[in-house]
Amino acid sequence: MQLPSLSIAGLTAPFPLIQGGMSIRVSTSALAAPVANNGGIGVIGGSAIPTEELKADIRKAKENSNGIIAVNIMYAMKDFYDLVMASIDARVDMIITGAGFSRDIFKIGRQHNMPIVMIVSTPGLAKLAERLGASAVIAEAKEAGGHLGTNKPLREIFPAIRKVIRKIPLIAAGGITNGYEMAEMMDKYGADGVQIASRFILSEECDVADEYKQAYLKAKKEDIVLTSSPVGMPGRALNNPFVQKLNAGEDVSTKQCLWNCLKKCDHRYCISERLKIARAGNVKEGLLFSGENMFKMDSILPVAEIFRRFKKQAESVYKEGIGFKPQPGIDDEDNGAT
Numbered sequence: 001m002q003l004p005s006l007s008i009a010g011l012t013a014p015f016p017l018i019q020g021g022m023s024i025r026v027s028t029s030a031l032a033a034p035v036a037n038n039g040g041i042g043v044i045g046g047s048a049i050p051t052e053e054l055k056a057d058i059r060k061a062k063e064n065s066n067g068i069i070a071v072n073i074m075y076a077m078k079d080f081y082d083l084v085m086a087s088i089d090a091r092v093d094m095i096i097t098g099a100g101f102s103r104d105i106f107k108i109g110r111q112h113n114m115p116i117v118m119i120v121s122t123p124g125l126a127k128l129a130e131r132l133g134a135s136a137v138i139a140e141a142k143e144a145g146g147h148l149g150t151n152k153p154l155r156e157i158f159p160a161i162r163k164v165i166r167k168i169p170l171i172a173a174g175g176i177t178n179g180y181e182m183a184e185m186m187d188k189y190g191a192d193g194v195q196i197a198s199r200f201i202l203s204e205e206c207d208v209a210d211e212y213k214q215a216y217l218k219a220k221k222e223d224i225v226l227t228s229s230p231v232g233m234p235g236r237a238l239n240n241p242f243v244q245k246l247n248a249g250e251d252v253s254t255k256q257c258l259w260n261c262l263k264k265c266d267h268r269y270c271i272s273e274r275l276k277i278a279r280a281g282n283v284k285e286g287l288l289f290s291g292e293n294m295f296k297m298d299s300i301l302p303v304a305e306i307f308r309r310f311k312k313q314a315e316s317v318y319k320e321g322i323g324f325k326p327q328p329g330i331d332d333e334d335n336g337a338t
Contacts, residue, residue, distance in 0.1 A: 004186075006169060008041075008169055011068050011115065013068055014039035015039035016194065017035075017182070018041040018043060018138070018193060019041065019042055019195075020043060020072070020144075020195050020198075022072075022145075022146070022197055022200075022201070022289070023072070026201065026279060027044055027045040027197075028057055029057045029061035031203065033060075033065040034065075034302075035303055036068055037064075038067075039307065040068075041069075042065060044057055046073040046087060047072070047074040047083070051083060054086050055086050058087060058091070059091075062092075068094070069092055071092045071096070072095075072096040072098075073087070073097050074097070074098065074099035075097055075100030075105075076231045076263055077263070079261075080097075085108075094114065095109070095116055095117070096118075098120070098140070099231060100263075106134065115136070117138060119149075119173070121139065122157070123160045123163065126165050126170075127164040130167060135168060135169075136169040136170070136171060137161070137168060137170050138172075139154070139157060139162075139171065139191075140195070141158070141175070142292070143292040143293060144175065145235075145289040145290045145291040146197075146236065147229055148226075153175075154173070154176075159189065162191075169193065170190075172186075172191035173194065173196075174292075175291055177199060177297065178310065179314035179315075180316075182310060182313075183313070183317045183318040187319055198216075198290060198297070199297060199306060202217065202297050202299065202300045203300065203301060203302065203303050204301065209279065209281030210281070211283050214283075216290065217297070217299075219238055221295045223238055223239050224292055224294055225238075227246055228247075228268065229271060230265045230269060231262060231271070232266065235289060240284055240286075241285065242284065243287070246268070252269045253268060253269055258273065271287065275287050
């Protein structure tokens with residue numbers, strides 16, 4: 001059965017999928033535009049980049065797409081407000097935010113008629129976001145990559161959040177790797193759509209070094225671990241030599257703070273520096289955030305093919321009462337419902 005579209009504040013994505021906004025410069029217009037053109041919501045990672053660069057990338061994505069373009073900005077950034085206003089000035093379609101909770105962002109959204117989507121991990125914050133004026137809520141669980149707000153799995157936290165969010169769309173995020181799991185979250189758990197990040201790193205359009213993508217392709221289940229972030233939240237990443245040193249308590253700090261990017265930073269290491277060198281191809285000393293189920297993916301595909309497979313898989317089981325089982329991954333099209 002055909003999946004429903006996803007409507008957020010009057011903007012409708014024909015296919016109910018939001019591409020996760022990965023910083024720094026992992027989710028750029030090069031990825032967001034084709035996602036939007038294939039019916040999803042394309043998202044630019046807007047944290048820790050200059051405002052003029054962000055504005056230019058948003059405009060580029062809008063020029064090269066006929067769909068919805070959003071930006072993801074972490075509340076933990078010192079220049080959070082400047083990045084938000086730059087995004088509005090560039091006429092982005094919506095703003096997604098997490099890694100902290102801003103009340104003021106909803107006032108800004110109302111003043112500028114800008115939909116605000118909040119990433120949360122608890123029913124309390126979800127309910128607060130809806131009350132303050134969120135246009136949608138993303139429920140993100142421990143399977144996600146990057147900064148984590150919970151140690152609980154998606155299928156545990158989602159029902160409780162679904163109970164309190166009734167007036168606005170609720171999106172499921174964390175560890176979803178194929179269309180069968182997408183259909184499960186929408187059919188069995190009542191999600192209005194899903195957010196997916198890790199799968200899109202392994203797309204042809206994702207604008208990172210090939211070494212970055214190859215590191216993900218080679219990753220096994222045991223290579224994806226929890227680590228600490230100077231933001232003050234846990235994070236999930238590939239267990240490369242840098243993360244091994246970090247988790248062992250070795251000194252991985254820099255001599256000086258070059259970026260001054262975070263409101264709160266424990267200075268154990270420079271997260272901006274480590275994310276940037278990873279994107280450029282230094283996969284041994286960089287930080288490669290990764291979803292828990294990245295190991296299930298074994299190929300680099302065009303964005304259009306990722307959407308085709310998700311659609312085929314999801315619609316083969318959605319509302320059919322067939323049931324679900326854990327899947328090996330998106331790249332095996334023959335594995336599915338029981």
